[in-house]
Amino acid sequence: MGADAGSDVSFSATSTNSTRTKDIEITNLGNQELVISEVTVSGPEFSISSDLADSALSFNEEAVVTLSFTPESEGNYQGQLQVESNASNQATFTLELIGEGFADGAIIPISDARQVEFGTRVTVAGRVTVANEFGGPAHIQDNTAAIAVYWPELHSAAQFGDSVIVTEPVTEFNPVDGPDGDFLLQIAEHNGDDDITFEIIDTESNKVEPKLVTIEEMNSGIMKPS
Incomplete structure (x- = not known):
């Protein structure tokens, strides 16, 4: 996935002590040669499996950083990915990392x-x-x-x-x-x-009523209000 600087990278709910990954593409769109000096991740539940430090990308060349999220306990987590380079427009590129861990047996959406x-x-x-x-x-x-x-x-x-x-x-x-x-x-x-x-559950039955939509609305994801 590609992302703008400062935007959020959200991991879907992940069971504790398991791992979910996302690939982040880094593309040189402005320098004759983009030199990446450092890639760091904050937040103990987040990590990177691709070390691009001291690497160089020619114009239009791309590289991939693989982010991992491994929650040890139930809860919400935040971290940050930071890339330092000689980019002419933004020498420090950051992404905010968000994840949620759930324990075995916890009801999730x-x-x-x-x-x-x-x-x-x-x-x-x-x-x-x-x-x-x-x-x-x-x-x-x-x-x-x-x-x-x-x-x-x-x-x-x-x-x-x-x-x-x-x-x-x-x-x-x-x-x-x-x-x-x-x-x-x-x-x-x-x-x-x-x-x-x-x-x-011993509770009153509630029969869900279907909502009438057109095929166009269904394919577009746009539904009429109830």
Whole structure:
């Protein structure tokens, strides 16, 4: 990714003692030769795996710095990436780093669960929008996003509108060979990890009503207000 100086680089919610990475591209757009003298990162949870110190980039040449975020405990974290160079427009280039760690068993927004690496165990809560009407998977949603849950015991026990809490790995239903992330994202057994639990909360059923949108609105991400 590219970023303007002073902007934020945000890491999605990351389980404790696991690592999430982002690649930052550094491109020489103004110097005949851009000499990078130092690259530093502050914040103990953030690190770089690409040391570009004392390197030089010709005009239009680019290099990549790999940032890592490894939270040791639950909470919000901040750090900073700083690049020192002979750039004619900005000798000191900084980016603000932001990350969030969550502990195993802590309920996180479904939108965050959809960003974790496959195999990461998550706990999410939401309303059932599909139970066993299609023979699985079930679908749940909160006020941030929705996700499929493939677990037959949940399909048969839950009803449309139930409030549930689910703990299990994030993976995908991939019926054919292809790159990860191209098929249905779901919470389900992953590489033998079938330690899956769920709880149906004893509360009043709330059946989520679908919102009518056009195909154009759906493709653009713009939805009509309720």
